[in-house]
Amino acid sequence: xxxxxxxxxxxxxxxxxxxxxxxxxxxxxxxxxxxxxxxxxxxxxxxxxxxxxxxxxxxxxxxxxxxxxxxxxxxxxxxxxxxxxxxxxxxxxxxxxxxxxxxxxxxxxxxxxxxxxxxxxxxxxxxxxxxxxxxxxxxxxxxxxxxxxxxxxxxxxxxxxxxxxxxxxxxxxxxxxxxxxxxxxxxxxxxxxxxxxxxxxxxxxxxxxxxxxxxxxxxxxxxxxxxxxxxxxxxxxxxxxxxxxxxxxxxxxxxxxxxxxxxxxxxxxxxxxxxxxxxxx
Amino acid sequence: xxxxxxxxxxxxxxxxxxxxxxxxxxxxxxxxxxxxxxxxxxxxxxxxxxxxxxxxxxxxxxxxxxxxxxxxxxxxxxxxxxxxxxxxxxxxxxxxxxxxxxxxxxxxxxxxxxxxxxxxxxxxxxxxxxxxxxxxxxxxxxxxxxxxxxxxxxxxxxxxxxxxxxxxxxxxxxxxxxxxxxxxxxxxxxxxxxxxxxxxxxxxxxxxxxxxxxxxxxxxxxxxxxxxxxxxxxxxxxxxxxxxxxxxxxxxxxxxxxxxxxxxxxxxxxxxxxxxxxxxxxxxxxxxx
Numbered sequence: 156x157x158x159x160x161x162x163x164x165x166x167x168x169x170x171x172x173x174x175x176x177x178x179x180x181x182x183x184x185x186x187x188x189x190x191x192x193x194x195x196x197x198x199x200x201x202x203x204x205x206x207x208x209x210x211x212x213x214x215x216x217x218x219x220x221x222x223x224x225x226x227x228x229x230x231x232x233x234x235x236x237x238x239x240x241x242x243x244x245x246x247x248x249x250x251x252x253x254x255x256x257x258x259x260x261x262x263x264x265x266x267x268x269x270x271x272x273x274x275x276x277x278x279x280x281x282x283x284x285x286x287x288x289x290x291x292x293x294x295x296x297x298x299x300x301x302x303x304x305x306x307x308x309x310x311x312x313x314x315x316x317x318x319x320x321x322x323x324x325x326x327x328x329x330x331x332x333x334x335x336x337x338x339x340x341x342x343x344x345x346x347x348x349x350x351x352x353x354x355x356x357x358x359x360x361x362x363x364x365x366x367x368x369x370x371x372x373x374x375x376x377x378x379x380x381x382x383x384x385x386x387x388x389x390x391x392x393x394x395x396x397x398x399x400x401x402x403x404x405x406x407x408x409x410x411x412x413x414x415x416x417x418x419x420x421x422x423x424x425x426x427x428x429x430x431x432x433x434x435x436x
Numbered sequence: 437x438x439x440x441x442x443x444x445x446x447x448x449x450x451x452x453x454x455x456x457x458x459x460x461x462x463x464x465x466x467x468x469x470x471x472x473x474x475x476x477x478x479x480x481x482x483x484x485x486x487x488x489x490x491x492x493x494x495x496x497x498x499x500x501x502x503x504x505x506x507x508x509x510x511x512x513x514x515x516x517x518x519x520x521x522x523x524x525x526x527x528x529x530x531x532x533x534x535x536x537x538x539x540x541x542x543x544x545x546x547x548x549x550x551x552x553x554x555x556x557x558x559x560x561x562x563x564x565x566x567x568x569x570x571x572x573x574x575x576x577x578x579x580x581x582x583x584x585x586x587x588x589x590x591x592x593x594x595x596x597x598x599x600x601x602x603x604x605x606x607x608x609x610x611x612x613x614x615x616x617x618x619x620x621x622x623x624x625x626x627x628x629x630x631x632x633x634x635x636x637x638x639x640x641x642x643x644x645x646x647x648x649x650x651x652x653x654x655x656x657x658x659x660x661x662x663x664x665x666x667x668x669x670x671x672x673x674x675x676x677x678x679x680x681x682x683x684x685x686x687x688x689x690x691x692x693x694x695x696x697x698x699x700x701x702x703x704x705x706x707x708x709x710x711x712x713x714x715x716x717x718x719x720x721x722x723x724x725x
Binding site: 195198201202204205208209212215216219220222223224225226227228347356359360362363366367369370371372375 | 476480481484485487488490491494495497498499502503510511633636637639640643644646647652653657658659
């Protein structure tokens with residue numbers, strides 16, 4: 156380790172310098188990921204095909220449902236397809252940034268590689284969460300956008316730039332919720348090392364996020380709105396986009412849940428980290 | 437895994453003259469021991485699986501509610517039959533789905549673990565089949581209570597088979613489904629002889645299976661032409677066929693013919709598995725073994 160050269164910005168705004176440093180680190184992580192992907196080009200393409208197939212399968216399912224009905228609650232066919240597209244978009248962006256990293260946490264703990272990350276002079280949660288970027292996720296997110304545009308034209312829908320911008324911001328809130336929940340599940344590996352199964356169990360929750368909220372009622376709806384807000388993550392942004400948001404209430408709820416999930420995951424992370432006792436040696 | 441493997445090796449060396457039955461009984465035993473370590477995994481998988489299942493049942497209920505009460509059917513399904521369909525799919529899936537068997541086989545090939553089977557009077561295919569069977573039995577032991585409770589919760593929507601003959605034929609068909617699932621997964625895993633990463637190929641096949649075997653919706657609500665085309669593939673026989681037998685959708689001569697075709701697919705998949713293995717072995721270069 157070399158002594159850190161004194162940053163000329165430190166005196167004027169240490170905050171900005173810190174942010175700049177983290178950006179620098181993240182850029183390096185991106186570079187690593189790109190290098191890694193270019194090593195296995197064939198595999199990279201095959202994974203994109205896999206994701207496209209599963210996406211197509213979901214769309215086909217909705218197509219088959221609407222052969223036998225005109226509406227699910229008040230949701231029409233193209234609105235639901237827009238919903239499936241938006242859900243895929245959110246899921247894929249989430250996957251690009253966070254999924255592998257969350258899934259790998261139990262491996263880091265099992266092998267004791269976590270020691271190395273704890274010693275790095277950066278926020279540990281930052282490196283654990285963002286170490287690897289799954290570039291295929293962006294390609295898949297683009298295919299989701301294509302489906303959304305097609306569905307929007309069929310409705311037909313011509314949202315203003317402001318609407319699209321707020322839609323994207325709410326999507327980011329949704330991604331934050333997915334990340335917080337998944338990260339909480341991943342931290343369970345501090346207690347039981349076999350947590351990888353639990354993390355992949357989260358995949359089942361994505362399936363709910365792409366269903367129209369009006370199909371649900373009772374306890375199920377309550378749980379997936381107020382505890383694991385899957386029914387808000389995609390439904391709220393799509394309702395905003397299709398101008399079917401009855402009131403600001405759902406929007407406030409989504410934001411509130413995002414804050415709750417984020418705070419809860421940070422608390423759990425701090426508590427869990429104290430339990431870490433390395434492996435072997 | 438490593439430990440269990442070496443244990444198996446030692447016990448086989450010790451009883452070289454044992455009968456075939458004893459030999460594979462031993463393999464079953466190993467399978468139970470290996471799979472019991474997955475029991476927590478099996479339980480979470482079962483419980484997590486109820487979430488999308490409940491969601492899809494609620495989705496269908498909403499669709500049926502949107503229809504006039506006197507004509508509330510989708511295809512030939514009433515709401516009760518539709519919900520039963522998904523419940524029986526879950527049961528057949530618990531009985532027949534492969535659980536990591538394909539990854540493990542591919543792993544054995546990649547890591548050179550199959551070398552020991554080339555030297556021993558043990559057929560790797562049947563050895564793996566014993567592990568698969570043991571895995572299914574273990575899974576059922578774990579999943580039985582939660583699954584039974586779930587079905588009890590929806591008992592008003594759960595149809596029983598028409599008679600004992602139907603139940604018997606359903607079980608025959610489930611057995612064939614299990615064989616078909618296993619042989620096809622085994623064949624897919626053989627790809628590990630040729631490519632480094634088999635998971636993408638397995639996921640691609642799985643995607644087709646998922647929709648074309650009737651996992652997502654009953655195949656007879658599709659346009660008839662597509663449904664007929666699907667029946668030229670093995671996919672419907674991996675799930676949809678036994679479920680239809682249970683529900684009495686397929687009867688008489690059609691049922692007999694279906695069972696024969698299903699058995700035909702099993703034989704075909706078995707042949708394919710054997711063929712892939714023989715071709716693979718020629719290419720095999722025992723990495724690290």
